[in-house]
Amino acid sequence: MLLGEIEKICNLQVSENLKNKEVKGLTYDSRKVQEGFVFFSIKGQKTDGNLFIDEAFSKKALAVVSQDCSGINNCIEAKDTRKCMGEIANYFYKEPSKSLNVVGITGTNGKTTTTYLLKSIFEKSGIIGTTGYYFDSIAKKLDNTTPESIDLNEIFLEMKPFVNYAFMEVSSHAITFERISGIDFKLKVFTNLSQDHLDFYQTMENYAKAKASFFKDNDFRVINTDDYVGKSLFKKGYTITYGFQSADIYPTHYEFDINGLYLKLNVFGDTYEINSHLLGLYNIYNIMAAVGSSVYFGVSKSRIIQALSSFKNVPGRLEKFIKEGRCAVVDYAHTDDAVKNVLTTLRQLAKNRLIVVFGAGGDRDKTKRPKMGKAANDLADIIIITNDNPRTEDPDLIISDIVNGIYNHEKIIIEKDRKLAMIKALEMSKEGDIVAILGKGHEDYQIIGDKKYHFDDREVVRNFWNVESK
Ligand SMILES: CC(=O)N[C@H]1[C@@H](OP(=O)(O)OP(=O)(O)OC[C@H]2O[C@@H](n3ccc(=O)[nH]c3=O)[C@H](O)[C@@H]2O)O[C@H](CO)[C@@H](O)[C@@H]1O[C@H](C)C(=O)N[C@@H](C)C(=O)N[C@H](CCC(=O)O)C(=O)O
Ligand SMILES: Nc1ncnc2c1ncn2[C@@H]1O[C@H](COP(=O)(O)OP(=O)(O)OP(=O)(O)O)[C@@H](O)[C@H]1O
Numbered sequence: 043m044l045l046g047e048i049e050k051i052c053n054l055q056v057s058e059n060l061k062n063k064e065v066k067g068l069t070y071d072s073r074k075v076q077e078g079f080v081f082f083s084i085k086g087q088k089t090d091g092n093l094f095i096d097e098a099f100s101k102k103a104l105a106v107v108s109q110d111c112s113g114i115n116n117c118i119e120a121k122d123t124r125k126c127m128g129e130i131a132n133y134f135y136k137e138p139s140k141s142l143n144v145v146g147i148t149g150t151n152g153k154t155t156t157t158y159l160l161k162s163i164f165e166k167s168g169i170i171g172t173t174g175y176y177f178d179s180i181a182k183k184l185d186n187t188t189p190e191s192i193d194l195n196e197i198f199l200e201m202k203p204f205v206n207y208a209f210m211e212v213s214s215h216a217i218t219f220e221r222i223s224g225i226d227f228k229l230k231v232f233t234n235l236s237q238d239h240l241d242f243y244q245t246m247e248n249y250a251k252a253k254a255s256f257f258k259d260n261d262f263r264v265i266n267t268d269d270y271v272g273k274s275l276f277k278k279g280y281t282i283t284y285g286f287q288s289a290d291i292y293p294t295h296y297e298f299d300i301n302g303l304y305l306k307l308n309v310f311g312d313t314y315e316i317n318s319h320l321l322g323l324y325n326i327y328n329i330m331a332a333v334g335s336s337v338y339f340g341v342s343k344s345r346i347i348q349a350l351s352s353f354k355n356v357p358g359r360l361e362k363f364i365k366e367g368r369c370a371v372v373d374y375a376h377t378d379d380a381v382k383n384v385l386t387t388l389r390q391l392a393k394n395r396l397i398v399v400f401g402a403g404g405d406r407d408k409t410k411r412p413k414m415g416k417a418a419n420d421l422a423d424i425i426i427i428t429n430d431n432p433r434t435e436d437p438d439l440i441i442s443d444i445v446n447g448i449y450n451h452e453k454i455i456i457e458k459d460r461k462l463a464m465i466k467a468l469e470m471s472k473e474g475d476i477v478a479i480l481g482k483g484h485e486d487y488q489i490i491g492d493k494k495y496h497f498d499d500r501e502v503v504r505n506f507w508n509v510e511s512k
């Protein structure tokens with residue numbers, strides 16, 4: 043690609059001396075600049091890309107794209123660097139998302155689970171999300187649930203020879219920060235909206251608006267119409283709906299126990315009988331989202347039923363360990379709605395006590411903490427509060443935010459060391475008890491201050507009880 047070509051993509055003005063220069067690569071990180079690269083300077087939450095322009099040119103960057111070019115040579119000024127970066131990346135990498143069927147899944151909870159369910163249904167497919175990206179025999183970790191546009195395009199390019207479908211999680215931050223600019227989505231899915239990220243969005247209205255802005259006029263969509271935001275996304279002729287009330291896909295019968303869900307779904311008048319290994323009533327929603335998306339692409343009923351019935355589990359989502367009649371469950375619930383849903387499910391399954399171990403992430407929405415505490419108060423018998431990823435916050439203050447939502451103080455035990463807290467819960471558990479370990483799910487690290495340490499909830503249970511998850 044010649045640099046001059048970007049003029050037609052997002053109306054940037056490129057000076058004559060740069061127009062015929064060959065672009066060798068794109069990056070938004072000065073540390074990754076190589077000779078002939080275009081460096082996109084982004085004004086971020088922590089720092090400003092403009093501070094690294096000298097570094098980029100010292101590494102022989104061809105040009106910089108920035109929102110503020112004053113006094114900088116070889117700088118191309120953009121109104122919105124991130125938006126342009128996505129459009130340019132899409133062009134530079136030759137529109138890899140267009141040749142795949144990319145399905146974008148947004149909503150507060152259920153995104154990761156839905157992508158895994160879809161991957162099990164579609165043979166040549168890949169996923170991109172919280173647990174990394176996977177296709178064929180490749181499995182790689184990611185820093186964010188939804189990566190920046192350049193990284194996304196590179197992932198699509200890498201996947202292209204192996205897959206026909208890519209199921210990706212679209213976080214609200216990805217929408218707000220234009221990480222998905224230039225990506226061609228064949229289908230969009232909306233799971234639900236409940237509280238999270240109010241540190242960033244301030245109000246639920248802003249958060250809902252960000253999520254809803256993912257859906258443009260002519261996008262085909264699969265939506266949960268039991269959710270008020272989902273309902274508002276309905277567009278005649280472009281929508282498949284699911285929910286417990288009047289929808290294209292709805293359950294006519296369900297039962298569940300510690301081994302999973304038995305489900306009869308009405309799918310456009312046809313009955314789908316599914317025996318799922320997934321626990322939890324809310325997983326009926328995730329299953330319906332996956333069924334709706336599969337039906338949209340014309341997958342056969344038998345294939346959908348067979349795949350969903352043999353699908354085992356999503357890493358770190360209601361992953362269970364059983365030892366002498368006691369059960370421990372590791373789950374990624376890190377919002378009050380998720381904590382409520384998971385504990386409601388486990389309450390119904392526990393023959394004896396429900397013991398919960400959890401904390402809350404630092405440098406994230408503070409107002410969800412007392413609500414998470416209240417959900418635990420209402421549903422668990424014993425509440426062990428511990429550290430999640432405290433990041434740069436004082437762990438004692440995070441814990442006291444959670445305690446503020448708990449009125450039965452006699453239920454509370456505080457143990458900041460997550461491993462000790464978990465062991466305490468496992469040690470005190472008796473036959474028929476369930477120990478719910480929430481918040482970190484598949485994570486294999488703990489962030490304390492600016493440091494990332496190895497930590498894996500599942501590993502702690504596995505080693506302490508000497509059992510594998512079921
Ligand atoms: C608030 C937020 O979303 N931040 C993301 C954002 O950082 P930022 O734009 O603030 O970047 P910054 O650190 O201020 O740096 C500004 C620019 O300078 C550049 N830089 C910086 C240093 C240097 O030496 N050279 C250089 O060029 C950086 O590459 C960047 O382009 O861009 C970074 C690069 O893509 C992201 O990794 C980072 O995610 C941080 C780690 C994060 O915690 N994000 C969370 C809130 C998030 O996005 N979460 C959602 C999931 C939410 C959910 O589903 O619940 C997600 O999609 O992951
Ligand atoms: N449909 C659902 N409705 C409500 N809660 C759910 C639903 N699906 C999953 N959960 C709960 O939310 C947690 C996270 O689920 P999942 O990882 O599938 O969601 P996500 O949307 O990908 O989350 P994240 O925003 O962190 O990427 C689960 O561990 C479970 O506790």
Ligand SMILES: N[C@H](CCC[C@H](N)C(=O)O)C(=O)O
Pocket residue numbers: 187376402403404406430431481482485
């Ligand atoms: N995607 C979520 C993950 C939260 C996981 C929890 N363990 C935490 O660190 O808060 C977020 O960025 O808010």
Ligand SMILES: [Mg+2]
Pocket residue numbers: 153154171172173187211
């Ligand atoms: Mg996720």
